[in-house]
Amino acid sequence: MFRSLSTTVRLFLLLAVVSGLVYPLAVLGLAHLLFPAKSQGSLLVRRGRVVGSALIGQEIIRPRYFWSRPSATTPVPYDADASNASNTAPTNPRLVADIRRRLARLEHADPGAHGPVPIDLVTTSGSGLDPDISLAAAAYQIPRVARAGGLPVRTLERLVSAHTERPPLPFLGPPVVAVLPLDLALHRLYEKEQKGRR
Amino acid sequence: MTTALFLLFSILALTFLLALPLGLYAARVFAGERVWTSPLLAPLERAVYRLAGVDPANEMDWKKYATSLLLFNFAGFLFLYLILRLQPLLPLDPLHLGAVPPGSAFNTAVSFVTNTNWQDYAGETTLGPLAQMLGLTVQNFLSAAVGVTLLLPLVRGFVRHETDRLGNYWVDLTRTVLYILLPLSLVFALVLVAQGVPDTLTALVRAHLVFPFHEGAHLVRHQAIALGPVASQEAIKILGNNGGGFFNVNSAHPFENPTALTNALETVAMLLLPATLLVAFARLARAPGTAVALVIATLLFFIPLALLSAHEELSPNPRIAVLSVAQHPSPRLAGGGNLVGVDDRIGAVGCALFATAATATSTGAANCAYDSMMPLAGGVNLFLMQLGEVVFGGIGTGLASLLAFAVFAVFLGGLMVGRTPEFLGKKIETFEMKMVSLSILVMPLVVLVGTAVAVLSPAGRASVGNxxxxxxxxxxxxxxxxxxxxxxxxxxxxxxxRFYNILTGVAMLLGRYWVYLPLLAMAGSLARKRTVPVGAGTLPTHTLTFVVLLAGSILLIGALNFLPALVLGPGADQALLMTRAAHAALVRRAAP
Incomplete structure (x- = not known):
């Protein structure tokens, strides 16, 4: 009995070291060596400061920029230290109430918009950190951004298609638009224009 | 739906394409033979045996094998519990997250040791890098390997004859970890990093927002981004059918599952080892025909249920249809359908197929909010689990349960023709049937009695969210x-x-040990028997008749036990969705 107890403990500790230290540290080292930016979280740096991650969405609700999807994280939306979903069931009356509220907010920002609103713009994502919107959600916002930012629709369409990501095979997943990189590019465009005017 | 069909069949094709060579490799590993990785791993293996004092040639009977298994699991439980409780005293906790409370630590330790990986904690706010690596990652490997050690003696019980030796527990465990789980995880982890899954010792990065925003009266200028050694844990979490996420939202998190490609690969990786073990079984039991029959029976459940789930997720929610919202399936709408609780890059189809694979196998990972799935799609999740995790099932445990059902099926067949049933050359007698019945019936008992207790107690009802x-x-x-x-x-x-910590903790323990220890006892009894030659009264187990009998038995037990509960839950939920919608449509038509 004592022998098998000691075998148990020794074997457990050995396998724990192999799988809990050697393995993760090997992955860590190789990841760092082979994919230096991706292993650190695909961080976006602007003027020497980290401004976000290309993979993590941010709350953006200014009329001159493309909005992200609603987020269910607390205490603030897009809290990347507290990922969460709303977990609202399809039959929960709260779902419809939430969607109505978000529809009203979109209408308030752009009273001229008509046609049905793309579903991803009025529902929260699975992570609360969804970095993307659908092609329809981007197209829906172009008239508003064009008007508020004073940019031609053609320019915005080109910008959106430059930030559209398509999976390597079409059936793997839907094409999406990465919001934060798109808005940062838009931001640079606005800055350039301002400088030109001065 | 075309997307769903394409995605489903490419996932299955890739799974079996990889499982064939891997299964043959695994069979050699389990048989103790030399494989092409031996030059690198055999010295490590020998060193482990020497340091642990294991004599690899010393085989055990079923009781010794089971005792070793229990001792090893208890050591794992204690180790993980202590790491969680003592987190503040241990190094590598840069955010000072503090000790995990006792109820949660008990639940989590049981959960990871039993390969359940039920998450009652939010990873990013509870566990530092050390607890993630030395705590959770270790159990992700070991609990998956323990699953294999629940299967191997059972297979040996059928193959060997007139012996009580079922293998050496320590050898089976060590070889599974070293030769199968470690190399696969290393490769998969690097594939994940290449797609954007981070792997770093930095626990948190503060980003300065270019677009600060107001939340109430408060101006938010920063975004705290949780990071860590994600890729190494993600790889074994998925491959080992564990499913406990690095982050709260599991594989829905962009750092756990950043692209459509990783989503498909993670779905394949969940199915890979269960499929590999089916191939290894064909080789070890020298019963390729029976293995093919088992695969067909598995797919007979998996394919229709996966497609049903995808179909439901792509159906527009009638409650939303009355609003000015576009939700019909279209690539421009991120695939459309039910996007509540689904990230755009994954889409409703990606969510449905991942969910089916995660509940068919014992992974339990989630790439979307399962609570927000359409009622019948959530029902598919429930039903797949309630079939007893035999449709692919857990690593080792899935095939072990499937073999138990196979024994049950030949027993039914034997009753019909009035002969003593046989399976893989072994006579199935009273003791075997007792053990099989125990193994099959304990799970429904635990689940249904547990549900009744929770529904009847105020503490159980208070937690409900919808x-x-x-x-x-x-x-x-x-x-x-x-x-x-x-x-x-x-x-x-x-x-x-506290209520659910204890209730689910007990359910996990019963669901693991009460289900599989009887099968170990059966393995002991089978190994002692003589192998009988195939006779006129033998029910061949590579025929369509056997497939139908097996699938029928699984369906019969699963449906009989759980249909009433399923009707009360997802069934009534779906009816509610349809009738209210019909009502709303009537109201609209009546109003001019």
Missing amino acids: PGPHGFSEILYALTSPGNNNGSAFGGLDAAT
Whole structure:
């Protein structure tokens, strides 16, 4: 009995070291060596400061920029230290109430918009950190951004298609638009224009 | 639906394409033979045996094998519990997250040791890098390997004859970890990093927002981004059918599952080892025909249920249809359908197929909010688990349960023609049937009694997050998942209470050890028997008749036990969705 107890403990500790230290540290080292930016979280740096991650969405609700999807994280939306979903069931009356509220907010920002609103713009994502919107959600916002930012629709369409990501095979997943990189590019465009005017 | 068909069949094709060579490799590993990785790993293996004092040639009978298994699991439980409780005293906790409370630490330790990986904690706010690596990653490897050690003696019980030796527990465990789980995880982890999954010792990065925003009266200028050694844990979490996420939202998190490609690969990786073990079984038991029959029976459940789930997720929610919202399936709408709780890059189809794979196997990972799935799609999750985790099932445990059902099926066949049933050359007698019945019937008992207890007690009802029949589904799910060592959840239910910590903890323990220890006892009895030659009264197990008999038995037991509960939960939920919608449509038509 004592022998098998000691075998148990020794074997457990050995396998724990192999799988809990050697393995993760090997992955860590190789990841760092082979994919230096991706292993650190695909961080976006602007003027020497980290401004976000290309993979993590941010709350953006200014009329001159493309909005992200609603987020269910607390205490603030897009809290990347507290990922969460709303977990609202399809039959929960709260779902419809939430969607109505978000529809009203979109209408308030752009009273001229008509046609049905793309579903991803009025529902929260699975992570609360969804970095993307659908092609329809981007197209829906172009008239508003064009008007508020004073940019031609053609320019915005080109910008959106430059930030559209398509999976390597079409059936793997839907094409999406990465919001934060798109808005940062838009931001640079606005800055350039301002400088030109001065 | 075309997308769903393409995605489903490419996932299955890739799974079996990889499982064939891997299964043959695994069979050689389990048989103790030399393989092409031996030059590198054999010295490590020998060193482990020497340091641990294991004599690899010393085989055990079923009792010794089972005792070793239990001792090893208890050591793992104690180790993980202590790491969680003592987190503040240990190094590598840069955010000073503090000790995990006792209820949660008990639940989590049981959960990871039993390969359930039910998450009652939020990873990013509870566990530092050390607890993630030395705590959770270790159990992700070991609990998957323990699953294999529940299967191997059973296979040997059928193959060997007139012996009580079923193998050396320590050797089976060590070889599974070193030769199969470690190399696969290393490769998969690097593939994940290449796609954007981070792997770093930095625990948190503060980003300065270019677009600060107001939340109430408060101006938010920063975004705290949680990071860590994600890729190494993600790889074994998926491959080992564990499913406990690095982050709270599991594989829905962009850092765990950043692209459509990783989503498909993670779905394949969940199915890979269960499929590999089916191939290894064909080789070890020298029964390729029977293995093919088992695969067909598995797919007979998996394919229709996966397509049903995808179909439901792509159906527009009638409650939303009355609003000015576009939700019809289209690539421009991120695939359309039910996007509540689904990230755009994954889409409704990606969510449905991942969910099916996660609940068919014992992974229980989630790439979307299962609580927000359409009622029948959530019902598919529940049903797959309630079939007893035999459709692919857990690593080792899935095939072990499937073999138990196969024994049950030949027993039924034997009753019909009045002969003593045989399976793989072994006579199935009273003791075997007792053990099989115990193994098959304990799970429904745990799940249904547990659900009844939770529904009847105020503490059980207080945690519910959605009204109506869906609330009942949440409770049913919270017992079904731990009772089957799956670990997925309807996240709306607050399971981080003392009540659910204890209830689900007990369900996990019963669902693991009460289900599989009887099968070990059966293996001991089978190994002692003589192998009987195939005779006129033998029911061949590579025929369509056997497939139908097997699938029928699985369906019969699963449906008989759980149909009433399923009707009360997802069934009533779906009816509610349809009738209210019909009502709303009538109101609109009546109003001019």
